[in-house]
Amino acid sequence: MRIMNRLVFFLSGEHPSIPSSEVIGGIEAEGFCYEFDEELDQVLSLKTDADPAKLSRRLGMCHWIGEHFCICRVEDLFESIGSSDLFDFLKLSESIGVRTKRVKRYLPEVDTQELAKKIADKLLVRFDYDVDLDYPDNEIVCILTEGKCVLTVIQAKVEREAFEERKPQERVAVHPSTMQPNIARALVNLARTPRGGRFLDPFCGVGGILIEAGLIGADLIGIDINSELVDGAERNLRQAGLKEFDIREGDVRDLDIRKVDAIATDPPYGRQASTGGSELEELYQDTMPVISDVLKSDGYLCITAPDRLDLKGMVEDIPLTMVERHGQRVHGSLTRNIYVFRRD
DSSP: OOOOEEEEEEEOOSSSSHHHHHHHHHHHHTTOOEEEEEEETTEEEEEEOOOHHHHHTTOSSEEEEEEEEEEEOGGGHHHHHHHSSHHHHHTTOSEEEEEEEEOTTSSTTSOHHHHHHHHHHHHHHHSOOEEOSSSOSEEEEEEEETTEEEEEEEEEEOOHHHHHHTOGGGSSSOOTTOOOHHHHHHHHHHTTOOTTSEEEETTOTTSHHHHHHHHTTOEEEEEESOHHHHHHHHHHHHHTTOOOEEEEEOOGGGOOOOOEEEEEEOOSOSTTOOOTTOOHHHHHHHHHHHHHHHEEEEEEEEEEEETTSOHHHHTTTTTEEEEEEEEEEEETTEEEEEEEEEEO
């Protein structure tokens, strides 16, 4: 019997829907179960048997994961603390630190420093903790969002700094259309990429998405029609510390590989990318059946496309079912959709 805990995910807020969907994708990729609890601006609460430490090492659009204790109105907060399991959770602690975090401009009338002090005072009445705001045994956070307080104790933090260090301009091979690492990681998770599973990027460019899949432990296959980009991808993967990969020069329409567990890709459609001489719609129409054919049954494909193309309609005669779609503005003249399909 699986033990389900209530976890709070403090999301990055970089997109209205991708961060929460990435959490779900990551949980499913790790083989955990979940039940939806509540979603607020930048906060997702789930009942799940997921391991916070494992999830924190694979998420790209989340700040941290915490143990859930209450979601309530400000005026009910201290009553909710008293009736929660928080005291039992903290009783073995030597030190605590309490912070408040306001999302955007919610609850502007609340003094965040004063609220943190009141929460700490209530906890100190019960137990004689040391207060340590730098390195506490338990870091307690009260998030203010959408008129509610979310009280949680942080269990695992996402190393957001590592994504900053992997920015495309810091790589040995640079291409202007390369995705930012946290977005690339989100695509890998939306594709439910399993650790140790076979992962394919059929338009790999200089390897940005492959790097993120490799860092969570996938076996990498990359294909690109441009030999210079293939060479750049190999160099970038080695720079990222990845040594085992299969990157080939080739046309995805002539794909000849055995089945893969997951696919995530960002085909060339922007001003800085080349479609290899093909019309854009033709490129997608030709490649979607091929991509589908190499994906295992019940495997996931995450693929981007400019919003003028309807990929859902394009796969009507292909054994792919659309699971979700997220619109994302890239720059002034380009908005893309991020599609997630499941292979039937």
